[in-house]
Structures are given as C-alpha cells and as structure tokens.
Amino acid sequence: MTSTRFLTGITPSGTPHLGNYVGSIRPSVRASLRSDVESFYFLADYHALIKIDEPARIQRSTLEIAASWLAAGLDPERVTFYRQSDIPEITELTWFLTCVIGKGVLNRAHAYKAMVDKNAASGVDPDSDVSAGLFMYPVLMGADILMFNAHKVPVGRDQVQHIEMARDMAYSFNHRYGEHFVPPDAEIEESVATLPGLDGRKMSKSYDNHIPLFAPREQLRKLIAGIVTDSRAPGETKETEGSALFQIYQAFATVEETMTLRQAYADGISWADAKQLLFERIDHEISPMRESYLALMNHPDRIEAILLAGAAKARKIATPFMGRLRHAVGLRDLRSQDGVKAVKSAKSSLPVFKQYRESDGQFYFKLQAADGRVLLQSVGFASPKVAGQSISLLQTQGSAALPALADQFQSGPEVQNEEIAAALQALLDAKAK
Numbered sequence: 415m416t417s418t419r420f421l422t423g424i425t426p427s428g429t430p431h432l433g434n435y436v437g438s439i440r441p442s443v444r445a446s447l448r449s450d451v452e453s454f455y456f457l458a459d460y461h462a463l464i465k466i467d468e469p470a471r472i473q474r475s476t477l478e479i480a481a482s483w484l485a486a487g488l489d490p491e492r493v494t495f496y497r498q499s500d501i502p503e504i505t506e507l508t509w510f511l512t513c514v515i516g517k518g519v520l521n522r523a524h525a526y527k528a529m530v531d532k533n534a535a536s537g538v539d540p541d542s543d544v545s546a547g548l549f550m551y552p553v554l555m556g557a558d559i560l561m562f563n564a565h566k567v568p569v570g571r572d573q574v575q576h577i578e579m580a581r582d583m584a585y586s587f588n589h590r591y592g593e594h595f596v597p598p599d600a601e602i603e604e605s606v607a608t609l610p611g612l613d614g615r616k617m618s619k620s621y622d623n624h625i626p627l628f629a630p631r632e633q634l635r636k637l638i639a640g641i642v643t644d645s646r647a648p649g650e651t652k653e654t655e656g657s658a659l660f661q662i663y664q665a666f667a668t669v670e671e672t673m674t675l676r677q678a679y680a681d682g683i684s685w686a687d688a689k690q691l692l693f694e695r696i697d698h699e700i701s702p703m704r705e706s707y708l709a710l711m712n713h714p715d716r717i718e719a720i721l722l723a724g725a726a727k728a729r730k731i732a733t734p735f736m737g738r739l740r741h742a743v744g745l746r747d748l749r750s751q752d753g754v755k756a757v758k759s760a761k762s763s764l765p766v767f768k769q770y771r772e773s774d775g776q777f778y779f780k781l782q783a784a785d786g787r788v789l790l791q792s793v794g795f796a797s798p799k800v801a802g803q804s805i806s807l808l809q810t811q812g813s814a815a816l817p818a819l820a821d822q823f824q825s826g827p828e829v830q831n832e833e834i835a836a837a838l839q840a841l842l843d844a845k846a847k
C-alpha cells in the first residue's frame with residue numbers, strides 16, 4: 415500500500431512568529447515523523463508575488479522560513495522540502511488547470527470576492543487593485559497540490575475553499591483526459607488552537623501583535639512583558655478565561671504545567687511572575703532551535719543547497735508526470751502515432767497515390783503505403799492523363815479496377831495482393847466518411 419501524501423505550502427511574505435510555529439510548523443514537523451505519511455513542504459514563492467512587490471523581502475522571508483522549518487526539526491532527507499519556483503512544471507500545470515476550471519468558480523473565491531465587495535462598498539470599480547494573479551491564486555494552489563497528487567492538505571479554515579476548488583479541477587481534468595489526478599482532501603487542524611497575540615486578538619502579522627519565533631532572548635522577554643493583562647494586583651485571583659498569557663502558556667506547556675499555572679492564577683500570582691514563567695517556558699522550547707536557526711541564517715548557501723536538492727527530488731515526480739499530462743491533452747511529439755490513430759480521418763495513416771515524371775520524360779504513378787513502402791508501381795506513360803485516369807479509377811472502384819489495369823503495372827511488386835486490396839479499400843472508406 416502506498417502511504418498517504420501530505421502537502422503544505424507556506425507563503426514567504428514575512429518573518430515566522432510564534433503563532434505560525436504553534437499553528438503550522440510544530441504540528442507539521444511532528445506529522446512528518448510518522449512512518450505512514452509521505453510529506454511535501456514547500457515555500458510558495460510564486461504565491462508571494464501576488465501580494466508582495468518587494469524583491470528583497472521575498473528573498474529574506476524565503477530564507478527565514480526555510481531556516482525556521484529546518485531549525486524546528488524538519489528533516490529534508492525524510493520529506494520533500496522545496497521552493498515552488500524551482501519547479502517550472504507547476505506553472506505549466508497551472509495553465510492546464512486554468513483551461514478546465516470555470517471562471518465562475520474563481521469569481522466565488524473568498525480572497526477575490528472580499529476585494530470586490532470592499533471595492534463595491536467604497537464605490538470604486540469592483541476590480542480596482544485586483545491583479546489577475548489574485549484572481550488566479552486558487553488555480554496556482556490547485557497546481558501545487560495536484561502536481562504531487564497529495565491526498566491530504568492540512569490547512570486552516572480559510573483555505574478549505576481552495577482545496578475544494580482543487581478537487582473540482584481534478585474532476586474536470588480527469589473527466590476530459592482520463593484519471594490523472596487524485597482529488598485532495600482538506601485536513602482541518604481542529605486541535606491546533608490559534609495563538610492569541612500581544613493584544614489578545616489572533617496573533618498575526620497584519621495586526622502587528624506578534625512575537626517573532628526567533629526573537630533574541632531579551633526581545634522575547636520584552637515582548638512577553640507587553641502582553642495585555644487586566645489591572646488586578648498581586649495577590650488578587652486572576653481569570654484564566656480570556657487571558658492571552660494563559661492561552662499562550664498552554665500552547666507550550668504540558669497538561670501538568672498548565673494545571674499548576676491555573677492554580678497560581680487562583681492563588682493570585684502577580685502578572686510579572688506569570689510573564690516570567692511564560693518567558694522561561696517558551697525560551698526553554700525555542701532556544702535550542704534558535705541556535706540552529708542562527709547557524710543556518712549565517713549560511714544561506716546551505717539552505718540553498720537543501721532547497722535545490724529538494725527540488726531535484728520533487729522534479730523526479732513532476733517532470734515525468736507533466737510529460738504524461740502534456741501527452742494526455744495533446745501536446746505531443748508529432749512522430750508519435752497515438753493521435754494520428756485517434757483522429758479517424760487523418761490522412762497520414764492512409765496510403766497515397768503519387769504521380770511524377772522521371773528523367774526519361776515519361777509519366778508514372780505509384781501507390782505508397784503510409785510507412786512509405788511502394789505497393790503498386792506503374793509503367794511509364796507518354797502523357798500524364800492516362801496515369802491520372804488510372805488513379806481515379808482505383809480511387810473510385812478500389813481493387814475491382816485492378817484486372818482492367820493489369821498491364822499498367824511493372825511486374826513483381828514484393829507486396830501481397832491482399833495488402834494492395836486493403837490499401838485501396840482504406841482509401842475508399844476514408845472517402846466515404
């Protein structure tokens with residue numbers, strides 16, 4: 415039995431923060447250690463182009479995210495870890511899928527619709543500031559997934575619609591061209607809590623309430639000190655419910671440690687002490703990784719080599735698969751016979767009559783098989799007219815005309831009469847169509 419293929423893309427648009435770590439990096443690295451799973455992780459840098467037009471930021475973010483995943487324990491030997499733009503087959507597949515997905519389906523994509531609705535609300539053109547890249551985003555994502563026939567795609571709720579669209583593309587393509595794609599399933603990470611940020615809202619780059627995953631120790635301490643709390647004094651009982659500090663702690667601590675902090679809240683721990691506990695707990699988990707992160711960041715050449723090796727591994731699948739897909743849709747080597755056979759009226763598979771003049775000044779004709787062998791060879795005629803009349807007799811009557819024309823052929827063609835008769839019949843059949 416083949417193992418289940420998991421695939422996850424990470425758009426390199428910023429610096430990874432603790433929310434990314436808890437919500438995506440940590441569970442993915444854990445899942446990648448399972449023996450019944452084959453994992454694909456990639457940096458979705460083509461996707462980054464949709465929202466970022468700062469080249470240096472894309473490069474920096476690609477480096478930081480790759481270093482973060484490796485530092486967090488992703489083993490590039492075990493999984494396939496690559497950069498999307500190193501796989502040109504993905505853009506090619508994007509076009510194939512573009513041609514099978516309805517435009518109306520894309521009109522309903524959340525990210526695009528949200529922009530259109532926003533524009534409508536502010537009274538500007540609905541497509542104002544909407545790039546075609548944003549509109550096509552789900553197709554590129556579909557290509558990411560279908561390229562490797564992933565079974566499961568672990569995503570947050572906001573991405574579920576994209577996985578459904580990828581299924582749609584798989585069905586549409588398979589329906590037209592045969593079973594090539596596995597329709598993927600979204601794997602929604604229910605158990606993974608979204609981490610609150612410094613202000614209590616979901617930790618996110620766009621809210622500017624995040625803690626960078628590999629912030630230096632002192633910065634980490636300072637940021638944690640800035641987590642919002644209420645104004646209860648030391649000694650007063652604290653509420654765990656709605657406490658961002660408590661929730662962040664829980665994401666890093668064991669069940670026992672969490673129970674201990676819950677008790678401390680009830681006993682009136684000071685916010686300063688609670689923050690110190692949280693700082694120590696996070697730093698305990700992060701600091702070994704921080705060291706490998708810094709080592710990697712100082713050696714971009716190592717990361718580059720790892721990603722290129724990953725791309726080579728990925729292309730071992732993508733290149734031959736794309737070759738089959740090209741063939742399936744009809745982008746083919748012209749010498750291959752599949753299409754020629756399939757198109758019933760294709761003249762190239764039929765024998766042909768050829769009329770020509772030799773250096774002796776005489777006119778000749780011959781019947782040539784599709785593969786070029788001469789089936790019938792005429793004697794020479796003084797005028798081209800006789801040759802033409804004989805050809806049209808053979809074309810209209812087939813082998814029935816042969817006896818009357820017997821003396822027009824040079825003796826001894828090395829082909830059987832049956833083959834000549836079959837060739838003439840094939841021409842008659844083709845004409846009847």
Ligand code: TRP
Nearest residue numbers: 422423424425458461555558567
């Ligand atoms: N769109 C995803 C995000 O922004 C990233 C992504 C790109 C992705 N291609 C993917 C995720 C394929 C899963 C599978 O989070």
